[in-house]
Amino acid sequence: MNKRLILNDFKSNKLINISTCLFMAVTAMLLGLSIYLFTSLVASIDTLMNKAETPHFLQMHTGDPEEAKINEFVASREDVEKKQICRFLNLQNSCLSIGDVSFETNMQDNGLCCQGECFDYLLDGYNNVIQAGSGEVYVPVAYKNEYKIKQGDTMRIGTEELTVAGFLRDSQMNSMMASSKRFLVSETDYERLKELGSEEYLIEFRLKEGSDPNKFATEYKDAGLPENGPTITYPLIKTMNALSDGIMILVILLVSFVVLFISIICIRYIILTQLEKDRREIGMLKAVGIRGKDIRFLYLSKYLILSMIGCLVGIVLAVVIAGLLGFGIKEMYGETENKALVYIFMILGAFLAEAIILIFVRRTLRRTEKESAVSALCGRSSSSKKNNLWIPAFIISAATVFMILVPMGMKSTMADPEFVTYMGIGNSHIRVDVRQKDDINAATIKISDAIQKDDRVGELSVMKTRSYKVRLQDGKIYGLMLENGDHGIFPVNYQEGKYPENETEIALSVINAEEMGVKPGDKVTVLKDDGDGINEEYYCTVCGIYSDITNGGKTAKGCFDDSNDKSSPMWSIIYISLKDESMISKWVEEYQSIFSSVDEGVKIIEIADYIRGTYGQTIRNINDASVLTMALSGIIIMIVIILLMRLIIWRDRKDSSLKKALGISSSEIRKDYTKKLIIYTLSGVVIGVLLGVFLGQKLAAGFLSLMGATGFKFVINPFATFILVPVLIMLSVGLAAMISLTEIKRIRAAECLNSGVE
Incomplete structure (x- = not known):
């Protein structure tokens, strides 16, 4: 009997069931996607750093590296596993070009190096250690898409030329947030080109398991060893690698939580309306002796089936979208060795989203146990309950505006020249660096x-x-x-x-x-x-x-x-x-x-170019997430309004029929619905803007504090915040209203004369 009842429900309530399944699928997709991208990023970085044998402590130094003194220091310690001193030939960016692209405006410290002898290996696209041949150069993978460089292009350093043999992954300088980039050449070419730049040394150490890199750094300085340059530790390298794509993933995670909230609200009101519609049937089931718990289980079984379908659809969509969004992660850091584990976490994330929704579904269905058979058979919902269906329109319009404004605000803030003051850099027009x-x-x-x-x-x-x-x-x-x-x-x-x-x-x-x-x-x-x-x-x-x-x-x-x-x-x-x-x-x-x-060693750059060069990739990632969020928000609000309007029209069907019987036209009834819709959604948009500006700033501050930027304020784009986003939401709402209000024409005046009470 349960199967027959559920099957009949699917046939008679197609719109409601499809909408419910859609919300469940989108929620599962977003949460699964964000978890997939996050675990894939972390696992890929771990794989890269393990295969490259990234140093635990790195001291960049200009001048005599005093190797004998360093060897004496190493001999006195038990926590050092390996030590090496790598040469890095700093090049003048104005003298460097690849193909038709000049590096004159590039703000990175670009230079040549040879493959590491003991560790700190530079890897190819398959994470294998590269051995550069004579006349060959391997270019940082970060420049591949940035400058559209292809294998076989010619790299020019002054009058000297090298052929681009491929692209390298540098576990410690992969991110654009690292200020230096290494180009790999052979020992022979390095010696030949040595006079074209200024030499710097990378004093590197691999420590034994369980050693503290920060403690080692302090003791290194206390020993009076060479330190004419920045000091970098393993945790810092890992953080820099993760931040660029990590910020985008955090934005997607935030969006997934907002969509989860929207889904819970919508599904709750769908259930309440369905229970109101099935009021008399529930009363009849109770009258023949079926317990409230059994009735609740019947409804829960239906939502469990919808949840399973939504979860499967969400997982498939997450895999497809992850292939597109995760391409950059794969190219920068390579494939993870634990791909199966990444998929397991993604599936668990999708299941978690569905479990949260089902918990709220179960709580909402408890009202089937509270009402008696008599009241269910004879009663009907009050007008106040009808009006409650307008509340989701207000809540969801506010949530969608908030969801759009957070990534948009982060992008405009990071792209603004004044953001440099949160980076520890003076808010000037121009910056001149004197190094090496x-x-x-x-x-x-x-x-x-x-x-x-x-x-x-x-x-x-x-x-x-x-x-x-x-x-x-x-x-x-x-x-x-x-x-x-x-x-x-x-x-x-x-x-x-x-x-x-x-x-x-x-x-x-x-x-x-x-x-x-x-x-x-x-x-x-x-x-x-x-x-x-x-x-x-x-x-x-x-x-x-x-x-x-x-x-x-x-x-x-x-x-x-x-x-x-x-x-x-x-x-x-x-x-x-x-x-x-x-x-x-x-x-x-x-x-x-x-x-x-x-x-040599002098670099002059506009502050705006400095931001683009250092955080351009991060800004682009956030911008992509912002565009995706805007499109998704427009679709969500449109579907939600169509669904809610259909539910409201259904609940008011007899009232609308009575109005038609009294001579009120369909257009007048539509105007009444439209006025209410505008009031609720416009109020929601206003609240959403306020939440996006104030609460969104706090959330974005939490994200950017991961990079060390604290206490910042949103740089608001007034046109986007106060005009573009509200207009987008209201246009989506207007389109949804046009589609859903066509149902008014189908209501006949004679319907109010039907006998029986709901």
């Missing part, structure tokens, strides 16, 4: 003096980064990359406090402050090496904590006098603003031709 030079200090003075004489320059700030140590009040010592200069000209974003103004103040990045356990007002001692191994001490107060995602987010800012400092800075940065913003591109082009051709 024998005397960075002298080059910085020469360049800044020349720029200051330019009448077009409005403001200029010189920042020099050196390695310091800081001693906390409990005696613990931490290594710091401290940036000295006037931080008031182009201030970064401070989560707490302010920028340092004198030698008694120091500001720390969020990650450093958390690691050290300090806050504004705490006292620390900064230890300065004057080049003779003698530490000068500065007794400082932590004046501020700022957002930073450069150099792993572990930086500091100070105003110490370094005029008599004998040690060379790790690097220098000159921030510049022009009096006339329209001159920025021309000014950059002019100074690139002046300095880049005569000074």
Whole structure:
């Protein structure tokens, strides 16, 4: 009997059942898709880093690597498994081109290297170790699609030429968030081309299982070993690899939760309407002795079948879409060794979505047990209950607007020039980097003096980064990359406090402050090496904590006098603003031709180009997610409104029939429905915009805090937020209303004369 009842229900309520199944399928698809992409990303990165044998600790160094001193340090330790020193030949981007593409505007530090001897291997498309032949070069896979490079293209370094033999995966520099990119050549070609660039060293260590890379980094610095450059650890490399695609996946996960919420709301009202429609049948079943629990199980069986169908459809769709969205992950990091496990997690994610929906279905169906047989046979729903069906229109329109605005807001925020202040970078027009030079200090003075004489320059700030140590009040010592200069000209974003103004103040990045356990007002001692191994001490107060995602987010800012400092800075940065913003591109082009051709290691770039170069891939991923979300939201709201309007019209059918019998036309009845629909959906859109701007900012802040960017505010696109998105939702609602309100014409005036009460 149960099978017959369920089959009859499927035949008589096709629209409701198809809509319910559709919501279940979309929810299963999105949650399964986000879990698939996340597990695939993590597993692929793990596979790549394991096969490449990524170093646990890496110290980039310009100058003598002092190998004998390093060997002595290694011999005294039991936690070092392997050690190697790799050469990296920095090239002038202005002298580098592949095919028809010039790297003059590329902001990465590009250079040549040879294959690692013991570990840190560069891998091909199948994650095999590459052996470059003479005259061949392997290009970072990140540039393959960025510059449309093909195998067989010619790479030119000045007058020298190499043939692109393929593309490489670099486990530590794969992401565009890494500031350097390695091109693989043979030992012979490296020696031949050595005079075309400046050499830097990568001092790398593989540690034994269970060793702490951060502790090792501190002890490395304490030993006074070469450290004229950034320090990178295994966890930081893994984080940088995951962030670009990870942010997009988090956005999809957020969308999946919003769709899950929408599905629960819609299915709940579908069930309530179905129970109202079947009121008399339920009363009859109770009258003949069938228990409320058995009736509930009958309905639950139907939704269980719909859930199974929706889950299967969702899994198939997730696999298809994952193949499209996951292509970039596969190309950047390769296939995971645990593909079966990834699919298992995806299926579990889809099942989880259905389980959550079924839990709410079961709770909603409890009302079948509460009503007596008599009331079910004789009663009917009140008008207040009818009006409740308008509430989902309000809730879902708000949810869809919110769902669109979060990724849209993240994209516009990251693309905005002011976002650099959350990256630990001054909000200037132009940035000049001075790196990989024998005397960075002298080059910085020469360049800044020349720029200051330019009448077009409005403001200029010189920042020099050196390695310091800081001693906390409990005696613990931490290594710091401290940036000295006037931080008031182009201030970064401070989560707490302010920028340092004198030698008694120091500001720390969020990650450093958390690691050290300090806050504004705490006292620390900064230890300065004057080049003779003698530490000068500065007794400082932590004046501020700022957002930073450069150099792993572990930086500091100070105003110490370094005029008599004998040690060379790790690097220098000159921030510049022009009096006339329209001159920025021309000014950059002019100074690139002046300095880049005569000074190796000098890079001049617009701040806007710097953001695009570093986070362009992430911004594009979020933009893709934003477009997908907008399209999905338009479809969802249209289906929901069609469904809800059909349900409302069905429940009001006898009232509408009576109105027609009294002479009220179909168009007048449609106007009444349209007015109510506009009021509820427009109210929902307004609330959705407010939620997207305020709550969405908090969610986006949570996502971007994973990169070290904290305390930021949405950069809102007024046209998109207040016009484009509301118009899109209201057009979808209008189209849905036109489709669903055609049902009014089919209602006959005589229907109200039918005997019997629902």
